[in-house]
Amino acid sequence: MAELLIEIGFEEMPAPWLSGLGEQFQARFVEAASREFLEAKDVSVAWTPRRLVLRADLPSRQADREEPVWGPALKVAKDGAGAWTPAAQGFARKNGVAVTELLHSAFRASESSLDAALFLSGCAELLDAFCSEGEAEDKVYRLALAVVRAAEAGANPELLGRYLEAWLLRLHGLYPPLDRCAGCGALLSSSLLRYHQPAHGFVCDTCLPASGPVLSLPARALLGQFFSNPPDTLVGAAATPARELEAFHRTLIGAHLERELRAPRVIREVTREGAR
Ligand SMILES: [Zn+2]
Numbered sequence: 001m002a003e004l005l006i007e008i009g010f011e012e013m014p015a016p017w018l019s020g021l022g023e024q025f026q027a028r029f030v031e032a033a034s035r036e037f038l039e040a041k042d043v044s045v046a047w048t049p050r051r052l053v054l055r056a057d058l059p060s061r062q063a064d065r066e067e068p069v070w071g072p073a074l075k076v077a078k079d080g081a082g083a084w085t086p087a088a089q090g091f092a093r094k095n096g097v098a099v100t101e102l103l104h105s106a107f108r109a110s111e112s113s114l115d116a117a118l119f120l121s122g123c124a125e126l127l128d129a130f131c132s133e134g135e136a137e138d139k140v141y142r143l144a145l146a147v148v149r150a151a152e153a154g155a156n157p158e159l160l161g162r163y164l165e166a167w168l169l170r171l172h173g174l175y176p177p178l179d180r181c182a183g184c185g186a187l188l189s190s191s192l193l194r195y196h197q198p199a200h201g202f203v204c205d206t207c208l209p210a211s212g213p214v215l216s217l218p219a220r221a222l223l224g225q226f227f228s229n230p231p232d233t234l235v236g237a238a239a240t241p242a243r244e245l246e247a248f249h250r251t252l253i254g255a256h257l258e259r260e261l262r263a264p265r266v267i268r269e270v271t272r273e274g275a276r
Pocket of ligand 1: 181205
């Protein structure tokens with residue numbers, strides 16, 4: 001804390017004005033300090049007909065805070081071959097971060113809608129959680145870029161979220177094969193996918209029971225679509241299969257990261273609020 005004293009001299013002022021002036025001075029000062037992220041304490045004013053004095057205790061510096069800094073557009077930040085351009089490197093250097101951390105700037109919350117903003121923040125958190133391990137970075141970057149472009153082109157954010165999760169898990173070797181039993185290796189028939197946690201995969205009829213969850217045929221079809229199509233094909237409304245996959249992915253991601261991501265929880269809470 002530092003003590004601040006302000007003294008203002010003026011021509012003689014009519015006595016009845018002085019208390020009002022003092023009150024205004026104090027109120028304006030507190031407002032101005034808080035605009036500058038400084039909390040004024042023990043503020044007092046005093047006056048004579050020619051003088052107005054204010055004293056206050058102020059923190060000697062502002063508290064640290066985070067502010068987003070937007071860098072170059074993605075198409076400028078990466079060249080045709082997918083390498084970081086000097087523009088991106090310069091921006092990263094100027095801001096004291098590694099160029100790979102610029103992934104976040106690809107996901108700045110769009111101004112368009114709450115859904116899109118929530119989706120993008122969820123993506124950023126997911127990528128952050130997976131990228132901190134330093135594996136598969138180039139593939140992850142290209143995946144992220146494709147998803148962002150699809151979002152810009154109007155693909156469905158909820159489907160894109162599931163798509164991103166599915167591919168992130170797959171690129172990290174965490175998505176169980178859809179066609180082989182994790183218990184005995186037999187070909188899985190084209191029926192429901194029954195997940196068995198101890199086997200880290202889907203199991204066939206012979207290897208039942210499974211711990212769950214069980215993915216429906218439409219959910220399995222949606223996964224097939226994810227793994228064989230680019231994300232900009234994900235148009236149209238998301239439906240029950242996407243919710244099934246959300247719960248399933250949460251299980252896989254949670255088991256891998258040994259924690260639950262914050263953004264998806266916030267999204268669920270906001271969605272529930274909105275549904276009320
Ligand atoms: Zn089996």
